[in-house]
Amino acid sequence: MENNKILEINNLSVEFLSDGSVVRAVNGVSFSLKKGETLGIVGESGSGKSVTLNTILRLTESPSAVMRGEILYNGRDIFRMRKSELFKIRGKEITMIFQEPMTSLNPVLKIGGQIAETIYLHEHVGKEEANNRVLELLKQVELPNAGKRMDDYPHQLSGGMRQRVMIAMALACKPQILLADEPTTALDVTIQAQILALLRKLKREYDMSMILVTHDMGVIAEIAERVIVFYGGCVAEDAPTLELFNNPLHPYTRKLFGCIPRIDTQPNRLSVIEGNVPDPARLPEGCLFHPRCDRAAGRCRKEVPPLSEISPGHFAACHFSVH
Amino acid sequence: MGRYIARRLLIAIPTVIGVFLAVYFIIRLIPGDPAAIMLGAKATDEQIEMFRRQQGLDEPLSVQLGIALRNFMTGDLGVSIVSKRPVMALILERLPRTVELALWGIGLASVTGVILGVTAAVFRGRWPDYLITGASTLGMSLPSFYIALMLLTLFAVQLRWIPVIAVEGPGVSRFKTLFAPVLTMVIGNSALTLRTTRSSILEIMRENFIKTARAKGLDEWAVLFRHALKDAAIPIITVIGYNLAGCFGGAIIIETVFSRPGIGLLLIDAVNARDYAVVQGTSAFISIALIAVNLLTDAVYGLVDPRIRVEAAGG
Ligand SMILES: Nc1ncnc2c1ncn2[C@@H]1O[C@H](COP(=O)(O)OP(=O)(O)OP(=O)(O)O)[C@@H](O)[C@H]1O
Ligand code: SF4
Numbered sequence: 293m294e295n296n297k298i299l300e301i302n303n304l305s306v307e308f309l310s311d312g313s314v315v316r317a318v319n320g321v322s323f324s325l326k327k328g329e330t331l332g333i334v335g336e337s338g339s340g341k342s343v344t345l346n347t348i349l350r351l352t353e354s355p356s357a358v359m360r361g362e363i364l365y366n367g368r369d370i371f372r373m374r375k376s377e378l379f380k381i382r383g384k385e386i387t388m389i390f391q392e393p394m395t396s397l398n399p400v401l402k403i404g405g406q407i408a409e410t411i412y413l414h415e416h417v418g419k420e421e422a423n424n425r426v427l428e429l430l431k432q433v434e435l436p437n438a439g440k441r442m443d444d445y446p447h448q449l450s451g452g453m454r455q456r457v458m459i460a461m462a463l464a465c466k467p468q469i470l471l472a473d474e475p476t477t478a479l480d481v482t483i484q485a486q487i488l489a490l491l492r493k494l495k496r497e498y499d500m501s502m503i504l505v506t507h508d509m510g511v512i513a514e515i516a517e518r519v520i521v522f523y524g525g526c527v528a529e530d531a532p533t534l535e536l537f538n539n540p541l542h543p544y545t546r547k548l549f550g551c552i553p554r555i556d557t558q559p560n561r562l563s564v565i566e567g568n569v570p571d572p573a574r575l576p577e578g579c580l581f582h583p584r585c586d587r588a589a590g591r592c593r594k595e596v597p598p599l600s601e602i603s604p605g606h607f608a609a610c611h612f613s614v615h
Numbered sequence: 616m617g618r619y620i621a622r623r624l625l626i627a628i629p630t631v632i633g634v635f636l637a638v639y640f641i642i643r644l645i646p647g648d649p650a651a652i653m654l655g656a657k658a659t660d661e662q663i664e665m666f667r668r669q670q671g672l673d674e675p676l677s678v679q680l681g682i683a684l685r686n687f688m689t690g691d692l693g694v695s696i697v698s699k700r701p702v703m704a705l706i707l708e709r710l711p712r713t714v715e716l717a718l719w720g721i722g723l724a725s726v727t728g729v730i731l732g733v734t735a736a737v738f739r740g741r742w743p744d745y746l747i748t749g750a751s752t753l754g755m756s757l758p759s760f761y762i763a764l765m766l767l768t769l770f771a772v773q774l775r776w777i778p779v780i781a782v783e784g785p786g787v788s789r790f791k792t793l794f795a796p797v798l799t800m801v802i803g804n805s806a807l808t809l810r811t812t813r814s815s816i817l818e819i820m821r822e823n824f825i826k827t828a829r830a831k832g833l834d835e836w837a838v839l840f841r842h843a844l845k846d847a848a849i850p851i852i853t854v855i856g857y858n859l860a861g862c863f864g865g866a867i868i869i870e871t872v873f874s875r876p877g878i879g880l881l882l883i884d885a886v887n888a889r890d891y892a893v894v895q896g897t898s899a900f901i902s903i904a905l906i907a908v909n910l911l912t913d914a915v916y917g918l919v920d921p922r923i924r925v926e927a928a929g930g
């Protein structure tokens with residue numbers, strides 16, 4: 293059972309030191325990704341989803357960032373890898389597509405060249421073969437007029453097309469894991485559905501594992517086999533998708549569902565829950581959710597609830613979660 | 616692009632005429648009659664009167680202006696009253712020296728500026744950054760005549776490496792005539808290029824596409840040179856164009872201090888001698904050169920920034 297975990301994150305925390313205050317963006321997150329699995333991560337804005345995903349590839353590294361914990365990729369801690377090893381994993385074994393398709397491509401380079409760059413970097417191929425591969429990739433991501441588009445610059449493409457290019461780039465070296473950080477949030481609704489369908493298709497064809505971050509419970513229901521609910525840089529709940537939808541245990545998850553009457557209706561965005569998202573520079577004591585929780589008791593204000601397995605495979609971090 | 620350039624050229628015509636008119640009146644506002652200056656203090660009134668008639672200086676200003684403007688439009692810049700040679704010939708004779716100074720000066724200033732700017736950005740917040748930005752503040756705040764005088768004192772007077780008058784001759788190689796004037800230009804012009812390079816690279820390194828480049832597996836050097844520097848090229852080229860346009864003014868000062876007979880010195884000598892035709896012709900020539908440099912900068916933009924290329928083709 294243990295061996296099929298391709299990625300295992302243990303007690304990850306990420307803090308940013310900015311203007312004398314400490315921004316605690318991620319606070320002791322643990323979860324794992326199985327080989328071939330699609331894992332969904334949901335949570336409100338600012339709950340640390342992007343920081344967590346970026347940290348898997350050490351993209352948050354900077355003089356002002358403090359990172360703790362372990363990120364085991366096939367059993368090896370990414371934090372302990374030398375730069376040269378890390379550079380071989382980035383873009384080849386673990387790849388990422390970002391939340392902002394409009395600004396994620398270099399505006400002064402042709403898109404074909406930007407994809408080819410990844411191929412040249414990780415494989416010894418000639419120019420012709422690289423070009424053929426780029427064309428093939430652009431066809432796979434269903435970019436209209438792929439042959440002509442290779443020589444286009446990013447500004448000649450719409451947001452949806454740019455995200456397709458990003459996906460092509462991420463797939464270029466047949467990765468083991470695809471990290472998708474809200475790949476559709478910035479796009480039109482119709483395009484969103486197309487991109488999601490594409491990701492689902494490609495994930496199967498490429499036999500990858502995938503982590504998909506989203507605001508959208510509807511997207512989770514459609515794609516993810518398991519869901520992790522983020523709150524204030526912590527895992528509030530972690531369960532198989534169907535189980536989570538049928539039997540949400542954490543009061544926060546329940547509130548999230550309070551906004552979606554039924555799973556099979558129009559997918560809604562997480563609508564606003566009363567109260568504010570916790571400020572990562574001034575996190576409350578005890579359970580991070582207590583200022584907004586209807587069930588909060590005295591204990592909640594002092595003790596941090598641990599993430600515990602309430603029923604097999606279903607984890608929640610609440611003092612009062614019982615099956 | 617062709618239509619765009621044509622439009623720019625059309626706009627340039629009134630600009631050049633405007634410069635011509637401004638110079639025409641300003642030079643005549645400077646006290647001092649060319650005839651009196653030419654003929655010296657001992658000249659009689661009669662001699663002066665005759666000289667004025669010969670040179671057409673006795674005609675009403677409007678008539679003089681009309682003739683000058685008509686000649687200018689047909690490419691005739693007139694004749695120097697000092698050397699009696701056509702102004703165009705004087706300019707063409709002096710031009711290579713100024714072009715040589717400008718190209719070496721701005722070329723080396725740009726290379727130095729970009730290299731130091733990249734270095735400062737890479738070592739941001741550490742001592743090489745402080746050293747480089749500190750030195751650039753000094754380079755920017757020192758006026759170029761002061762830099763030129765200091766270098767002249769050091770290299771020509773103290774060390775005697777270079778001649779006081781920057782003209783080639785026996786024992787004076789071209790390098791020796793160029794060295795100090797070019798260095799003056801490098802000190803004065805690299806600072807802005809350096810700062811622009813540093814700040815654009817730091818800004819671009821925060822962009823999302825830099826994160827994409829890192830996520831591909833590129834190392835920091837590849838991210839810097841294959842991505843960030845290409846994007847920084849646009850602001851850097853703007854500054855280089857600006858420096859190149861400004862260096863004509865700088866050349867006047869530098870050529871004067873180093874007694875280097877280029878266009879700048881030609882202009883200054885002509886002003887002192889009230890050699891109207893030469894002042895007029897040289898300044899018009901410099902303004903045309905400025906416009907040409909600006910056009911060139913715009914054309915180069917299109918080469919490095921694909922977004923501009925499309926707009927220009929569309930409009
Ligand atoms: N480099 C940084 N320096 C300081 N604070 C940061 C940095 N990056 C992220 N943060 C902060 O960390 C917190 C978590 O940000 P993150 O981007 O992970 O949120 P998110 O869950 O992805 O939200 P969204 O849904 O809006 O994308 C935010 O409060 C953010 O302001
Ligand atoms: S621990 Fe307390 S405050 Fe936190 S979610 Fe559970 S009931 Fe609410």
Ligand SMILES: [Mg+2]
Binds near residue numbers: 342343391
């Ligand atoms: Mg995010």
